[in-house]
Amino acid sequence: MLKIFNTLTRQKEExxxxxxxxxxxxxxxxxxxxxxxxxxxxxxxAFDTVRRYLEYLGYKVTFVSNFTDVDDKMIKEAKRENITVPEVADKFIKAFYEDVAKLNVQKATINPRATDNIKEIIDFISDLIDKGYAYESQGDVFYRARKFKHYGELSDQNIDQLVQGASEHIGEAEFDKKQDPVDFALWKKAKPGEIKWDSPWGEGRPGWHIECSVMSTKYLGDTFDIHGGGQDLEFPHHENELAQSEAKTGKKFVNYWMHNGFVTVENNEKMSKSLGNFVTVHDLVTKVDPQVLRFFLSSTHYRRPLEYSQSNLQKAADNLEKIKTAYNNLQFRLDDAKGDPDNIKDQVAIISDKFKTAMNDDFNVQNGLTEIFELVSLANNYSSEKEINADSAKAILDELVLLGGILGIKFDEKQDLSSEIQAMVDKRDQARADKDFATSDQLRDKLKEMGVILEDTPQGTRWHING
Structure with missing residues (x-):
């Protein structure tokens, strides 16, 4: 039975x-x-891992994740680069797809863009105005937060405290437009030279929060199962989404709210673009194996903070290598698997059940990884046996692929060495037999340059392709 920690209720729910x-x-x-x-x-x-596990449980998952392709930051970047806002969006959406593909992230079922949904956004806002939840003011449209009686519940905050905080952070011009400091923008009047669309309230563009309310309900319905995002989105973004959506539809917006923890850097400081202490994936994947980066990101429980450091990346690399080496070694033994049937499949089934129990507890990947390493130990012990059974070996290998795949681990399929590489491996084996260690080491280094990693074992020379 899967249980999920629901941010709204602050407890795990079936x-x-x-x-x-x-x-x-x-x-x-x-x-x-x-x-x-x-x-x-x-x-x-984190949410790719959640999706993969839900699919492992047999669910058909419709996964929607948006692109915010118009806002103040986009306008500022367009001016800096002397290009249009859509050109900025196209550039970084293309980069996004390239970067997440390297991390072995599955593509969303739908990746809607805010600017493709302007009509729907205007209609949504008009409906909120008709219901008395929003009002126009000097070309802007604001949401009456206080009118929504549950405002603040998702982020567990008191609206009067929010009003005080809002009063300290908004400019005088915006303050004068609002009926209440805690009210937030649904539509923003365009400034000279800014990207804009026509609307009943004049030329402008949508506010940030309204976009997700429109796109989520458009593609998933008025009420859907899971809404996810970073912990920093609880307030104001998700709080505002919830208020807007339920005010419009009169229905519950989301059944389970999920929020992942921050990535921290030195002195436990949150990593963010606004703080200027961020490392981009685009740069990092040129220096770090993307599979190692994916494993680092996916091997901590999603609600816990994750400390980014070179030492933690190295630990991830070492652990991933242990998993892959166990897989490759057992894969190598399949060629001489002639042993009789044994109880290995029963052991695999026990490990699989324990993995499922761990992950059913709010996607607890750390406990799930413990079971994957039990499978690694089983693979290592079995591959060192004098004789192994092919079906048993395949059972271990298949389960490693299945469970590891939930965390985004990719395993090499069994490779056929080219005749050139095979000849080099054979020549090196002969050099070792002749105690010509200089030639043996030279060949090993050459193979390493070609991406072939050799392992000398009592059963013979084993190999796998690096990465």
Whole structure:
């Protein structure tokens, strides 16, 4: 039985999808004015892992994740580069797809863009005005936060405290436009030279929060199963989404709210673009194996903070290598697998059940990894046996692929060495037999340059392709 920690209720709840055997899921995507940083990637990978596990359980998952392709930051970046806002969006959306593909993130079912939904956004806002939840003021449209009686519940905040905080952070011009300091913008009047669309309230553009309310309900319905995003989105973004959506539809917006923890750097400081302490995935994947980065991001429970450091990346690399080496070694033994049937499949089934129990507890990947390493130990012990059974070996290998795949681990399929590489391996084996260690080492180094890693074992020379 899967249980999910629901941010709204602050407790773990049994998961029941609205449509049997289907999950409708929305995760807030990036504002595409720059390359994604490790903090962004943490959320992307966390919910990709959630999605993969739901699919492992047999659910058909409709996964929607948006692009915010118009806002103040996009306008500023367009001016800096002397290009249009859509050109900025196209540049960084293309980079987004390239970067997350390297992290082995599955593509969303739908990646809607805010600017493709302007009509729907205007209609949504008009409906809120008609219901008395929003008002026009000097070309802007604001949402009456206080009118929504549950405002602040998602982020567990008191609205009077929010009013005080809002009063301290908004400018005088905006303050004069609002009926209440805590009210937030649904539509923003265009400034001279800015990107804009026609609306009943004049030329302007949508506010940030309204975009996700429109796109999530458009593609998933008025009520859907899971809404996810970073912890920093609880307030104001998700709080405002909830208020807007339920005010418009009169229905519950989301059944399970999920938020991943921050990525921190030195002195436990949150990584963010605004603080200028971020590392982009675009740069990092040129220096670090993308599979190592994915494993680093996915191997900590999604609600816990994740400390980014070179030492933690190295630990991830070492652990990933242990998993892959166990797989490759056992894969190598399949060629001489002639042993009789044994109880290995029963042991694999026990490990699989324990993995599922761990992951059913709010996607606890750390406990799940413990079971994957039990499978690694089983693989290592079995590959060192004098004789192994082919079906048993395949059972271990298949389970490693299945469970590891939930965390985005990719395993090499069994490779056929080219005749050139095979000849070099054979020549090296002969050099070792002749105690010609200089030639043996030279050949090993040459093979390493070609990406072939050799392992000398009592059963013979084993190999696998690096990465």
């Amino acid at each position: 998961f029941k999808s609205i449509v049997p055997n289907e999950v409708h899921m929305y995760v807030c995507g990036p504002t595409v004015y720059n390359y994604i940083h490790i903090g962004n990637a943490r959320s992307i990978v």
